[in-house]
Amino acid sequence: MDHLLPNFKEYLQQSYTILQKMPAKIKRSHLKKDMLFVEKERGYVGLESIYVSAFTNADVPPDHIAWKSTACVYINESGDSIERPKTYTEFLLIFNQKQELLGYIKTAELYAASAHAFDTLKAYFETALDTTNSSITAIDSNQCTMIWTSGAEQLFSIKKEEIMGKDMSEFFPKAMLLNLNTLQTGEIVQNKQHEPREDLIVLINARPVRFDGNIIGAVVSETDITRQVQLRKELSSANETIVHLERKMSVIRPELHPFHSIKGSSPALKMTLDRIKQIGQVPARVLLLGESGVGKELFASAIHQIRHRETQAPFIAVNCGAIPPTLFESELFGYEKGAFSGASSQGKKGKFELAKHGTLFLDEVGELPLDMQVKLLRVLQEGTYFPVGGTKEKKVDCQIIAATNKDLNELVRKGTFREDLYFRLHIISITIPPLRERAEDIVELSHHFLFQFCHTYNKSIDAIPKSIMLKLLDYSWPGNVRELKNTVERLVVFSENDQLRIEDIFFSGQSSPDPHHVDPEVKKSPHPQRTLSLKQALEREEKRLIEQTLQSCHGKKDETADLLCISRATLYNKLNKYGISE
Known part of the structure; x- marks a missing residue:
């Protein structure tokens, strides 16, 4: 394939002679091979034997011959490539990892093949950019525009010739350029909603361009979802359903960002994160309160990362409800070798010791x-403890974060939780808001889980249909984020032809449709004992949905088709099929 870089082995030649030093006179025996290399004080020089012979016949002394520059390079451990020379030379002497000489390469031949591969790959690259309708842009280390596709022209109404080679911040406010943040911090953004302009909403992916360990640019792809978001807002009668990305990012690497795994931008969530930022500056004990499924461990991990962002301190999580009473001490405090029957002969560190200098x-x-x-x-x-079977006291050297979905005050009143332990843990408390109090985050969370499970199950689903999103927004989510995650996973698992189906949504712990559910239309039937076939039931529901959507769109076919995620042609066919008046 022409676009692949050449294999150096194809250009490796082995007809050569090497002299350890510059001779006083070139002998005939030196010229039996195609190439002659001479080792000098600062490396090697080389020349084709035929040219050396010509110089010799003209009585040119060896040290006055026009030798060509030669560099020594090594192949990698796998033996499939060579290191890049620091400067250009005419010849390359190739050595293996054992410093054994394998042969030489004429650099001009290798460069010519590499240039051909580069030109071929460039042609494919430029054609791919010209073919796609997507908005793909790139900037270099100076923020100058390197790539601007036709999709970007349509999306931003800026011609390619106007912006190429110019600082992108001349055309957009810096606060709205997510690629500048990626360029500066190396943050990778995947499937996030973003507003590059006040009247434009896009789904954005951003990645840094790395070369030789340095960030030399950033590439961004954007899909316009402004219309979809506007329709969703109208249908849900919500004042705010668009997720805004937090633009002020941490200067640390994205994988160490304290809130990297916490998705959403609702006021309730932002208030919680602001409190976490405050308590992250002090080592006080923290008690996290919240319903099951709100993600308390993620928030605990965020506190830990804020407190230990400069170190690789351990974060050890323990599910107190899952530890049998007989193993409690050995799990938390560890044990010495031979402490009890069945114990490891090496002993075992407890959770407190594993969390040393970090967080438990x-x-x-x-x-x-x-x-x-x-x-x-x-x-x-x-602040101290003894390992099981140990006689040497150990000191607690970790910070404590506790969490519960119980009302500890009520448990204290009932006598099932010690009051003194409660006050030891309850120095600072933070209540994690349930999902129903941060409904604005459902859109971002749903898409986050969608792309996560599409990757897991090798699906290609671009978005969540409006009808499904409305149901997700209308539900109260007693199981919180965990239930939403499970719901989206089921939708992805049961999707067909990479399309999510509204009939696959089951709330409140349902795992399958209710076989006893009867459509209200059927109950009104003069023959209620008659059961509709699956096809009839689906057609009745499809007709009802089309009529309802058409009415809500005031008869506008393009909006109706958009909301139903079908083409206008398909909509007209179904209108004719069900005899729905236009």
Whole structure:
């Protein structure tokens, strides 16, 4: 294939002679091979034997011959490529990892093949950019525009010749250029909603361009979703359903961003994150409160990362409700070798020791039995503990974050949770808002999970249909983010032809459709005992949905087709099929 870089082995030649030093006179025996190389104090020089012979016949001394520059390079460990020379030379001497000479390469031949491969690849690259309708843009390290496709021209109404080679910030406010953040921080953005202009909403992907370990630019692809978002806002009667990305990003690397895994931009979530930023500056104990499924461990991890962003301190999570009482001490405090029957001969470190210099996260602390609460209380009070079977006291050297979905005050009143342990843990508390109080985040969370599971299950689903998104927005989500994640996963798993189906949504723990559910239309039938076939039921529901959508769009066919995610031709066919008046 012409676009592939040449294999150096195809250009490797082995007809050569090497002299360890410059001779006083060139002998006939030196010229038996095609090439003659001479080792000098600062490396090698070389020349084709036929030219050396010509110089010799003209009585030119060896050290006055017009030798050509030669560099020594090594192949990599796998043996499939060579290192890049620091400067251009006429010849390359190729050595393996054992410093054994394998042969030589004429650089001009290798460069010619490389140039041909580059030109071929460039032709494919430029054709691909000219073919796509997507908006793809790129900037270099100076923020100058390097790529601007026709899709970008249509999306931003800026011609390619106007912006190419110019600073992109001359055309857009810097605060709206997500690619500048990627260029500066190396952050990778995947399937995020973004507003490059006040009247434009796009789904954006951004990646840094890396070369020799340095970021030399950034590439962004954008899909216009302004119309879809506007329609969703109208149908849901919501004042704010567009997710805004947080533009002020941390200067740390994206994989170490404290809130990298927490999705959303609702006021309730932002208020919670602001509080976490505050308490992240102090080492006080924190108690996270919130319903099951809100993601308390993610918030605990964020606090840990803020506190330890300069180090690789451990974050150890423990589910207190999952530890059997008989193993509580050995799990948290560890044990010495031979501490009990079945114990490891090497002993075992406990969670407190594993979390040394870091954070120990005690999840579901409200599930601890009273006798285990006493043992935990002593450690928190004294700051020391003994491993099981040990005689040497160890010091607690970690920060504690606890979490529960229980009302600990109520448990204290009932006598099932110790009051003194409660006050030891409850120095600072943060309540994680349930999903129903941050409904604005459902859109971003849903798309985040969609793309996550599309990758997991090798699906190619671009977006969530409006009808499904409306149902997601209208639901109260008692299981919070975890339930939303499970719901989106089911939709992806049962999708057909890379299309999500509204009939695959099952809330409140349902795992399959209710076989006893009867359509209201059927109940009105004079023959209620008659059961519709699956095809009839689907057609009736399809007709009802088309009529309802057509009415809500005031008879506009293009908007109706858009909302139903079908073409106008398909819509007209179905109108004729069901006898729906236009």
